[in-house]
Each structure stands twice: as C-alpha cells, then as structure tokens.
Amino acid sequence: MKQELRQLLEDCIENGSESDLESLASLLRGVQQKIDMNSDTYIGHLLHMDRKMDKNTCEITIPINPIIHNNLDIVHGGITATVLDTAMGSLANYVLPEGLGAVTNQLNIHYIAPGIGDTLSCKADIIHHGTKTIVVSGTAYRNDGKKIAYATGTFFIINK
Known part of the structure; x- marks a missing residue:
C-alpha cells in the first residue's frame, strides 16, 4: 500500500496543476490533523x-x-x-x-x-x-x- 501511495503522490506532484497541488496539500493536512488528534472521523479535518x-x-x-x-x-x-x-x-x-x-x-x-x-x-x-x-x-x-x-x-x- 505504501509503495502504491508513494507512486500516486509522485504522479500527482509531477503532473498536477498548482490548484491540484494546493488541493492535495489541504487534503493531506486534514488527514495529518486527524492522525495527530487520534480522531475517529475524517470529514471535520478534511474540511478544516x-x-x-x-x-x-x-x-x-x-x-x-x-x-x-x-x-x-x-x-x-x-x-x-x-x-x-x-x-x-x-x-x-x-x-x-x-x-x-x-x-x-x-x-x-x-x-x-x-x-x-x-x-x-x-x-x-x-x-x-x-x-x-x-x-x-x-x-x-x-x-x-x-x-x-x-x-x-x-x-x-x-x-x-
């Protein structure tokens, strides 16, 4: 799974527009916040x-x-x-x-x-x-x- 995710991220970073990259960063920050807070749900974090x-x-x-x-x-x-x-x-x-x-x-x-x-x-x-x-x-x-x-x-x- 980790290798597949790394490849997906690399492809997005390489081929994404500035807007795509800003969106990806926002989503990743939301997931990181969910992990850091040991939360049960994603939606609040993904929407910040x-x-x-x-x-x-x-x-x-x-x-x-x-x-x-x-x-x-x-x-x-x-x-x-x-x-x-x-x-x-x-x-x-x-x-x-x-x-x-x-x-x-x-x-x-x-x-x-x-x-x-x-x-x-x-x-x-x-x-x-x-x-x-x-x-x-x-x-x-x-x-x-x-x-x-x-x-x-x-x-x-x-x-x-």
Missing part, C-alpha cells in the same frame, strides 16, 4: 472545520477552496448541507446528557445565494428540545456576511 460551541449555539467555519467547488466554481451544495448538518447535529448532541446521542432524521435546506469568498460559516440554534426529537435551525453565511442557505433539521434522540 473550526467549531465554536456553547449551550445555545454552534458555529462552524471552513475555508473555501477548489476542493469544495462545483463546476461553476462556487461551493457545492452538498458541502453546504454537510456543514449545516454538522453544526446542527453537533449542537443537538452537545445539549444531551451522557449516554444519549442525536442522529439526523430530516434535513431541509433552502439555498439563497452562491457560496463564494474565503470562508463559509454555519450557525445553529435549538428550536425545540423534546424527549424523542430535537429541532434545530441553521444558517450558512459567506465571509462578506451574505446569507447563502437556511436549514432546519430534526434529530432523533437515541441511546448510545
């Missing part, structure tokens, strides 16, 4: 998520780069959905007592404007906290302050 949380809100910011662009050179809607779902789900899990977890049951997103600029930030707030579900809202902004998406999510409360 910066998370701020308190009992009422969760805000996640990611850098915008070519890795997350669609063919129109704007943030892919699925990336926006992923960051919104992560912010909302993180908050839902944060407010639960030990032994319980929250998983996405339903996610509704309204895309408003293109994701462009340097960063994408998603902020989540609890709308309802019941015994079986938590309902959360989320808003995605680009770094110029323009709202690019609004979402709501329902999360099942489960035993871990």
Whole structure:
C-alpha cells in the first residue's frame, strides 16, 4: 500500500496543476490533523472545520477552496448541507446528557445565494428540545456576511 501511495503522490506532484497541488496539500493536512488528534472521523479535518460551541449555539467555519467547488466554481451544495448538518447535529448532541446521542432524521435546506469568498460559516440554534426529537435551525453565511442557505433539521434522540 505504501509503495502504491508513494507512486500516486509522485504522479500527482509531477503532473498536477498548482490548484491540484494546493488541493492535495489541504487534503493531506486534514488527514495529518486527524492522525495527530487520534480522531475517529475524517470529514471535520478534511474540511478544516473550526467549531465554536456553547449551550445555545454552534458555529462552524471552513475555508473555501477548489476542493469544495462545483463546476461553476462556487461551493457545492452538498458541502453546504454537510456543514449545516454538522453544526446542527453537533449542537443537538452537545445539549444531551451522557449516554444519549442525536442522529439526523430530516434535513431541509433552502439555498439563497452562491457560496463564494474565503470562508463559509454555519450557525445553529435549538428550536425545540423534546424527549424523542430535537429541532434545530441553521444558517450558512459567506465571509462578506451574505446569507447563502437556511436549514432546519430534526434529530432523533437515541441511546448510545
């Protein structure tokens, strides 16, 4: 595996454009961060998520780069959905007592404007906290302050 990976990296370095190499470096930094932090998951590290949380809100910011662009050179809607779902789900899990977890049951997103600029930030707030579900809202902004998406999510409360 290591030899195959070395060859793949050498081929990418030799033949990749500057944008390809910047993207490869970003992905490798994310994998290295996952390894260094002994984390269980990749997605937060690969997207370089910066998370701020308190009992009422969760805000996640990611850098915008070519890795997350669609063919129109704007943030892919699925990336926006992923960051919104992560912010909302993180908050839902944060407010639960030990032994319980929250998983996405339903996610509704309204895309408003293109994701462009340097960063994408998603902020989540609890709308309802019941015994079986938590309902959360989320808003995605680009770094110029323009709202690019609004979402709501329902999360099942489960035993871990």
